[in-house]
Amino acid sequence: ATPTALLVGSGRASQLGIVIKGPEILESTRQIDTMVLDKTGTVTEGRMRLADVLVPDGDEPDGAPRDLVLRLAGAAESGSEHPIARAITEAAAADDGALPRASDFANHAGRGVTAAVHDGDDQPDGGTSAVVLVGRPSWLAEQGVTGAGPDGQVGRLHARAESDGATTVVVAWDGRARGVLALRDEVKPSSAAAVADLRSLGITPHLLTGDNRAAAERVAAEVGIAPEHVIAEVLPEDKLDVVARLQEQGRVVGMVGDGVNDAAALAQAGSRGLGLAMGTGTDVAIEASDITLVRGDLRAVPTAIRISRRTLRTIK
Numbered sequence: 276a277t278p279t280a281l282l283v284g285s286g287r288a289s290q291l292g293i294v295i296k297g298p299e300i301l302e303s304t305r306q307i308d309t310m311v312l313d314k315t316g317t318v319t320e321g322r323m324r325l326a327d328v329l330v331p332d333g334d335e336p337d338g339a340p341r342d343l344v345l346r347l348a349g350a351a352e353s354g355s356e357h358p359i360a361r362a363i364t365e366a367a368a369a370d371d372g373a374l375p376r377a378s379d380f381a382n383h384a385g386r387g388v389t390a391a392v393h394d395g396d397d398q399p400d401g402g403t404s405a406v407v408l409v410g411r412p413s414w415l416a417e418q419g420v421t422g423a424g425p426d427g428q429v430g431r432l433h434a435r436a437e438s439d440g441a442t443t444v445v446v447a448w449d450g451r452a453r454g455v456l457a458l459r460d461e462v463k464p465s466s467a468a469a470v471a472d473l474r475s476l477g478i479t480p481h482l483l484t485g486d487n488r489a490a491a492e493r494v495a496a497e498v499g500i501a502p503e504h505v506i507a508e509v510l511p512e513d514k515l516d517v518v519a520r521l522q523e524q525g526r527v528v529g530m531v532g533d534g535v536n537d538a539a540a541l542a543q544a545g546s547r548g549l550g551l552a553m554g555t556g557t558d559v560a561i562e563a564s565d566i567t568l569v570r571g572d573l574r575a576v577p578t579a580i581r582i583s584r585r586t587l588r589t590i591k
């Protein structure tokens with residue numbers, strides 16, 4: 276391989292917003308046959324929007340008013356930067372102005388958040404305090420919350436919202452599940468074209484996410500990824516294993532991601548293939564990757580592969 280050709284190839288890429296850590300990366304780029312795409316922020320915009328607040332009917336034993344569920348969830352999420360948290364906090368503030376006071380925030384990656392929330396500072400009785408949890412039902416159950424599973428009213432509302440293809444979280448306090456928040460995120464306009472282009476290059480696209488299966492399959496269908504290539508409900512610490520398993524099957528894997536949660540999997544992909552980070556994503560993901568897509572547009576992925584193939588064909 277002539278160094279000059281490699282430099283010309285990586286120079287050409289950088290003009291297109293594809294920043295390659297070293298010219299030798301072009302060789303591994305050329306060999307990729309499988310591309311794992313993170314969902315949120317990579318295939319989708321990563322800007323969630325609250326679509327619905329679901330609570331059991333008022334006369335049910337665990338009934339809590341819709342606006343209370345949203346207000347307490349908004350306060351508990353105000354300590355998190357997650358797209359889910361931002362959407363909930365913004366919607367609660369838009370609804371109610373100032374959010375209740377909250378402290379003792381804890382974030383549990385890929386699971387949910389907890390906080391101590393004090394509501395009703397302006398009330399004559401001084402208001403009430405509660406430990407509020409917002410997150411996935413399986414994690415809430417591990418925390419001792421009741422009513423989030425399939426036997427509870429809130430659990431059933433959750434299952435219904437999920438089967439609609441929404442991203443969903445359950446809100447709980449005082450040990451009981453109280454309501455469900457359904458969120459939606461738009462697919463980026465260029466994602467479907469990028470996936471089609473990857474296919475035309477003979478590369479099999481996979482979708483990887485911590486989100487629920489129905490929400491993941493909705494996005495996959497929109498961009499043209501086969502349901503059997505959707506890997507959903509993966510905890511952050513298990514994303515690396517998903518990549519490793521594909522590698523063990525003999526595939527040369529590229530992965531595209533943007534989040535802190537993706538960094539270990541991006542590094543794993545890079546160790547025997549290629550890690551690519553969205554330039555619009557976190558610094559941790561960018562540092563863990565071989566290539567940065569400055570514009571955060573997935574169409575740069577097939578472009579990078581074309582450049583690598585052309586460059587190395589010239590050399591031989």
Ligand code: ADP
Nearest residue numbers: 315355357360385386387409410411484485486
């Ligand atoms: P992704 O793979 O899409 O980036 P994450 O691993 O960040 O997803 O999150 C997976 C799931 O964990 C979410 O769908 C949600 O159920 C739960 N979760 C993560 N962060 C939060 C949060 N701040 N509040 C509530 N739930 C959360």
Ligand code: MG
Nearest residue numbers: 313315316534
């Ligand atoms: Mg992401």
